[in-house]
Structures are given as structure tokens and as C-alpha cells.
Amino acid sequence: MPHDHSDHPHALLPPDPALRVKALETILTEKGLIDPAALEEIIDTYQNRIGPQNGARVVARAWSDPDFKEALLADADPVLADLGYYGRQGEHMVVVENTPQQHNMVVCTLCSCYPWPLLGIPPGWYKSDAYRARAVREPRKVLAEFGVTLPEGSAVRVWDSTAEVRYLVLPVRPEGTEGMSEDDLAALVTRDSMIGTGLAKVPA
Amino acid sequence: MSLCPEVSVPEPVFAEPWHAQVFALTVHLNEAGRFSWGEWVERFSATLKRHGLSRELDGGEDYFRAWLETLEVFLAEQGAASPAEAEVMRSRWEEAYLSTPHGAPVHLRG
Numbered sequence: 481m482p483h484d485h486s487d488h489p490h491a492l493l494p495p496d497p498a499l500r501v502k503a504l505e506t507i508l509t510e511k512g513l514i515d516p517a518a519l520e521e522i523i524d525t526y527q528n529r530i531g532p533q534n535g536a537r538v539v540a541r542a543w544s545d546p547d548f549k550e551a552l553l554a555d556a557d558p559v560l561a562d563l564g565y566y567g568r569q570g571e572h573m574v575v576v577e578n579t580p581q582q583h584n585m586v587v588c589t590l591c592s593c594y595p596w597p598l599l600g601i602p603p604g605w606y607k608s609d610a611y612r613a614r615a616v617r618e619p620r621k622v623l624a625e626f627g628v629t630l631p632e633g634s635a636v637r638v639w640d641s642t643a644e645v646r647y648l649v650l651p652v653r654p655e656g657t658e659g660m661s662e663d664d665l666a667a668l669v670t671r672d673s674m675i676g677t678g679l680a681k682v683p684a
Numbered sequence: 685m686s687l688c689p690e691v692s693v694p695e696p697v698f699a700e701p702w703h704a705q706v707f708a709l710t711v712h713l714n715e716a717g718r719f720s721w722g723e724w725v726e727r728f729s730a731t732l733k734r735h736g737l738s739r740e741l742d743g744g745e746d747y748f749r750a751w752l753e754t755l756e757v758f759l760a761e762q763g764a765a766s767p768a769e770a771e772v773m774r775s776r777w778e779e780a781y782l783s784t785p786h787g788a789p790v791h792l793r794g
Contacts, residue, residue, distance in 0.1 A: 507765045
């Protein structure tokens with residue numbers, strides 16, 4: 481029988497954890513402990529409005545404006561607050577600068593602490609046991625797997641995030657970008673370059 | 685014309701809708717003052733550590749399963765949602781899905 485949905489006589493049953501989340505939501509809503517509209521707002525924010533484009537703007541500004549960069553490296557919080565990049569999981573930010581002598585890389589060995597206001601929600605690999613364990617133990621090997629080869633003699637420093645301190649890597653400004661606008665520069669700044677598992681893109 | 689190697693499909697922020705929902709629920713409860721983020725991290729990292737003893741976690745589905753388990757236990761301890769309440773409500777949702785015609789909006793009964 482065509483098109484009678486005989487294979488789905490009822491609504492598709494969501495997976496067990498999805499039902500458990502719905503159960504918690506319903507219970508807490510009925511008790512007046514949560515506001516369902518606020519949940520929608522949070523999901524919309526992280527799905528659509530906050531992401532690595534925020535961090536990229538900060539990096540592009542730091543590449544373009546030496547005073548901004550100096551202030552950012554000295555004490556990131558007020559500088560980021562001025563730009564509106566603060567709040568949830570960005571309460572105390574430290575920006576670490578890559579140089580030809582030192583490459584910085586960020587991990588959270590504990591769980592998945594991450595600068596949400598600047599980078600959004602972390603990618604799966606950032607939350608994996610493999611990355612969390614190996615970033616500290618063998619950072620160069622991990623970098624090589626991300627396709628990053630560092631110049632001879634360059635040191636790698638790994639920063640372990642916590643609930644209190646989150647890090648953003650300021651990548652090295654690529655060659656051949658002299659005179660580029662902040663918007664064009666921001667387009668070269670990848671999410672991974674701000675975690676330290678990548679480098680900024682070289683202009684095509 | 686060759687394909688541009690720069691073009692790639694962006695990864696979704698959340699792989700499954702329930703990942704987004706359990707995330708938002710936790711952030712909202714934190715902001716509503718039910719617990720501090722430090723308390724959350726302490727409990728969540730303990731769950732991850734426990735789960736990671738028996739197998740390597742890939743940071744995807746298993747990560748959010750650990751997240752959900754942590755939240756369920758936390759809410760039970762706080763008296764906000766006991767395991768018994770949660771199980772009753774889960775069954776009611778399951779029943780609602782199974783008894784709603786395909787394509788119709790799913791609502792809890794009674």
C-alpha cells in the first residue's frame with residue numbers, strides 16, 4: 481500500500497536519552513524551576529549566533545592594532561568585555577600568543593572547558609579521551625596528526641583549561657597579509673588555529 | 685572546473701537535538717542558581733573519568749550520555765527530580781510517542 485505510512489503507524493520514538501531529557505524538562509517546568517523559553521534561547525544562541533567567528537574578529541584586531549594586542553595579552557577580560565564577548569564560560573580569559581619560538585595549544589584534561597563566547601561549543605575531538613590525554617603527553621604527535629609541523633627549535637606549551645580559566649591562542653599572522661582589512665584577516669583565522677591545533681590560513 | 689578544496693560542510697554544533705537540549709537545560713539551571721559551574725564541572729569530570737575507565741570516549745554521543753547521567757544524579761540529589769519521578773515521566777513520553785499518529789504533534793496525556 482503506497483503512502484499509508486504503515487511502517488510508521490505512530491510518531492517516531494526518539495532514542496532513550498532524548499526521552500530522559502524530555503522527562504527532566506517536563507518535571508522541572510511543572511515545578512516552575514525552569515523556563516522553557518530560556519532553553520530555546522540558549523540553544524538558538526549556540527547554534528546560530530556564537531561561534532569561532534567571534535574569536536576570529538579578536539585575532540584579526542590584535543594583528544592589526546598593536547595597542548589592542550598589548551592590552552589583550554596583558555588582561556583579556558576587560559578588552560573582550562568591551563567587544564561584548566563575555567558571559568557564560570568566558571569569565572576569565574587568558575590569551576596566549578604564538579611566536580616563531582613558542583607554539584601554544586589548549587586542552588581541558590578534566591572535561592571540556594572552552595571559551596564559549598569566543599569559540600562556541602567545542603568540537604567532538606576536543607572532548608574525546610584521546611585528545612584530552614594525548615595533548616599533554618605527546619603534543620607534537622597530536623599536532624602532526626592535525627597536519628601542523630612546527631619550525632625547528634620551536635617549543636610547544638600546552639595550557640590546561642579549568643572552570644576558572646579558559647585560553648585562546650593568538651596565532652601567528654600569516655605571511656603575505658600586509659595591508660589586509662580586519663574582515664579579510666578574520667577569514668583566515670580558523671577555529672583550530674585559536675585552539676592551537678592549527679595555523680591561520682595563508683591567503684590564496 | 686575543479687572542486688575548491690576549501691569547501692567543506694560545516695560540522696553541526698550539536699549532532700543530535702537532545703545534545704542541545706541537555707546542554708541548554710544545564711546552562712539554564714546554572715544561571716538560575718541551582719548550582720555553580722565549578723560544581724557542575726567537578727561532577728561531570730568525575731563521570732567522564734568513570735566512564736573512560738572501561739573504554740575510550742570519543743567525545744560525541746558518549747560525552748553527552750555522561751553529561752545526562754551527571755545531570756540526572758545531580759537533580760536527584762538536589763531533590764529537584766527523583767529517579768522515580770524521572771522514570772515515570774520518561775515512560776509517559778514514550779507512551780505519548782507510541783500512541784500519537786505519525787506526523788501529528790506529540791503531547792503528554794492527562
